[in-house]
Amino acid sequence: MLQGKAAQAYDQIERLIVLEEIAPGSLVSEAVLMERTGLGRTPVREALQQLARNRMVEIHPNKGVLVPPTSLEAQLRMLELRRELEALSVRLACDRATAAERDRMRTMIDLLDTGDFTLRSYLDSVTEVHHVLVASSHNEYVEDAMAPLQGLSRRFWHAHVRDVDAEVHRGARLHAAILRAVVDDDPDASSAASRALNDYLVEFSLATIRSGSRATRVSAPIS
Incomplete structure (x- = not known):
């Protein structure tokens, strides 16, 4: 690390x-x-x-x-691993997150609920969500394993997102659901919310085949 x-x-x-x-x-x-x-x-x-x-x-x-180009095949293989590790990470966070970490999560929930994002500010917020959730597992091996998976996933999503408004709102809701479950000390709900996020990312990745990899991006600020 x-x-x-x-x-x-x-x-x-x-x-x-x-x-x-x-x-x-x-x-x-x-x-x-x-x-x-x-x-x-x-x-x-x-x-x-x-x-x-x-x-x-x-x-x-x-x-x-x-800087190599993104790859759909690599993204899907990566998500297979992220699905399992992230579910473990958030379950650990339910048990181990400190009061300060839970307060930070509540702040992030409030931010995600506002929906007032640009594409860049959303990605910065998601990065912070990933950091606090993984850090809250208090397991350095999980942290080391998750960092590249989440970074590669963010990179693929940014490279291929087209309808920014719809995708950001959906992603914000899914990330907020994970945070809420951890704050509530509900490991089953947290892992289910994590898997729901992963299902979305797989769906999003497969949709790039239909939409074309470099279509015009709709990137107006979201409010």
Whole structure:
């Protein structure tokens, strides 16, 4: 698990990738990433090594860092694993979340219920939801395993979302349901809500075949 500036670099570079500020299929240098993050070579390099292990980038010595395109087949295989691990994670969170973590979850529920999102602010909120739920499991092995699965999932969703209004509202409701179940100390409800989210992500992924991978995105702010 990365700490300090390396963790900051990881979060910032992952966000650049998820939001496609670094385009899929492009090569970037460490120097560019240092400039974009405002961090030094060592934390950026440590972050890239972790991102490579998490399948977010490919490191090509003497050439640069490649951001591979998303893949439907890889997404579906990844969701098979996420389905089981996330259900375990939220069940653990029901038992182990601290009072402070539950307060943070209540704040996130209120935010998700407002529905007042842009695409970027929604993804930032979902990232925070993922972080608090996984951290609340208080199991570093679960945390290490879940981070790449959730990051890859967010990246695929952002790359292929078209009807932003409908998808964000649906996703917000599903994430809020998981948080509510954890706050209520209901492990069965939390795992059921987690599986409902996973079912949606599978459905969304399969729909990209019908809609086409790079159709025009409807991306007006949501209110």
